[in-house]
Amino acid sequence: MAFFRKLRDRMFKSSSKLDQGLEALIEDGADETPEVAPAAQPVPEPVAQPAPAAAPAPKVGILGRLTGADNSPRRTLDDDMLEELEDLLVASDMGVETAQRVAANIAQSHLGQRVSQTQIKELLAREITRIMEGVARPLPIYPKKPQVVLVVGVNGSGKTTTIGKLASQFKAAGKNVVIAAGDTFRAAAVEQLQVWGQRANVPVLTAPEGSDPASLAFEAMTKAEAEGADLLMIDTAGRLQNRSDLMEELAKIVRVIRKKDPDAPHNTLLVLDATTGQNAVTQVEIFKQIADVSGLVMTKLDGTARGGVLVALADKFGLPIHAIGVGEQIDDLDAFDPEDFAKALVGLE
Numbered sequence: 001m002a003f004f005r006k007l008r009d010r011m012f013k014s015s016s017k018l019d020q021g022l023e024a025l026i027e028d029g030a031d032e033t034p035e036v037a038p039a040a041q042p043v044p045e046p047v048a049q050p051a052p053a054a055a056p057a058p059k060v061g062i063l064g065r066l067t068g069a070d071n072s073p074r075r076t077l078d079d080d081m082l083e084e085l086e087d088l089l090v091a092s093d094m095g096v097e098t099a100q101r102v103a104a105n106i107a108q109s110h111l112g113q114r115v116s117q118t119q120i121k122e123l124l125a126r127e128i129t130r131i132m133e134g135v136a137r138p139l140p141i142y143p144k145k146p147q148v149v150l151v152v153g154v155n156g157s158g159k160t161t162t163i164g165k166l167a168s169q170f171k172a173a174g175k176n177v178v179i180a181a182g183d184t185f186r187a188a189a190v191e192q193l194q195v196w197g198q199r200a201n202v203p204v205l206t207a208p209e210g211s212d213p214a215s216l217a218f219e220a221m222t223k224a225e226a227e228g229a230d231l232l233m234i235d236t237a238g239r240l241q242n243r244s245d246l247m248e249e250l251a252k253i254v255r256v257i258r259k260k261d262p263d264a265p266h267n268t269l270l271v272l273d274a275t276t277g278q279n280a281v282t283q284v285e286i287f288k289q290i291a292d293v294s295g296l297v298m299t300k301l302d303g304t305a306r307g308g309v310l311v312a313l314a315d316k317f318g319l320p321i322h323a324i325g326v327g328e329q330i331d332d333l334d335a336f337d338p339e340d341f342a343k344a345l346v347g348l349e
């Protein structure tokens with residue numbers, strides 16, 4: 001619950017954008033005489049848990065309170081409203097196809113009904129949760145020792161930070177973790193990883209600057225095996241998905257790791273920066289081809305209006321989403337919870 005509050009508070013740009021858009025969507029097109037809805041009027045099923053006591057109540061008039069109905073503005077869900085809804089979802093980076101699917105599903109159950117702002121948010125959250133439920137999976141832990149986790153992504157997406165946060169969490173859970181600094185090109189990257197290693201109390205294996213990252217990965221596997229480590233997390237240099245030379249280097253790292261253990265890497269995590277919006281879709285496509293990505297981590301969901309891209313990724317690729325990051329601190333990463341995410345995205349308490 002604590003992480004949900006953090007997520008909701010920090011995803012303010014995404015949610016406030018959708019929030020304001022939904023408010024305008026209902027208010028601008030509200031039916032002229034917002035009569036009090038009779039208690040028997042069909043109301044969409046609640047999305048999830050009952051709202052916490054502190055949640056701000058929807059605008060409910062005295063009569064509404066007495067009758068159990070509310071008299072907040074309502075708009076009839078028609079084709080025009082659906083089109084506006086779709087545009088709002090596209091603007092939150094959900095992608096055209098996913099936005100259309102979400103709107104179509106809402107139409108299927110509620111076309112022609114008069115809906116309030118809270119109801120449309122609840123319907124949206126329900127659809128988003130449904131899309132994302134199948135992909136919410138924490139990083140699987142196998143009995144294999146060492147379990148090799150290769151971490152890939154474009155420059156600055158948050159790989160090093162994510163490794164630090166994950167290493168700290170696994171260490172706290174009693175796992176014996178080793179980190180390998182596979183970005184052998186940038187001394188600053190190695191230093192940054194060493195700082196994270198100290199914070200997490202986890203050893204960081206390094207190689208001389210400029211040496212072959214594939215050899216470092218191989219040596220790290222040997223050392224992790226000798227030390228009986230449970231998990232070996234290998235950081236890699238950031239690479240743009242359109243740099244074929246760097247992508248080939250990544251493919252080589254994977255080939256060399258497989259010489260040591262044909263089943264490794266057991267997980268290949270693609271770390272994505274939420275602020276890149278739709279570009280994340282291309283990143284997944286290309287990294288999947290090169291490095292056989294097994295799961296995603298999305299960082300920087302704090303302070304971006306583009307969080308909807310995670311829904312598009314779930315819908316398009318169905319890859320597990322292991323964790324999300326909402327800040328730079330060690331405890332700003334947590335398992336992905338689809339319902340919490342959906343509520344935070346649409347601005348529901």
Ligand SMILES: Nc1nc2c(ncn2[C@@H]2O[C@H](COP(=O)(O)OP(=O)(O)OP(=O)(O)O)[C@@H](O)[C@H]2O)c(=O)[nH]1
Nearest residue numbers: 155156157158159160161238299300325326327328
């Ligand atoms: N706001 C915010 N910042 C983050 C998050 N995750 C990482 N960062 C910041 O993003 C910046 C880049 O993070 P790194 O972990 O260095 O990224 P990287 O992918 O290892 O970078 P390269 O090695 O250069 O490719 C750092 O300033 C991090 O503190 C997050 O969830 N939220």
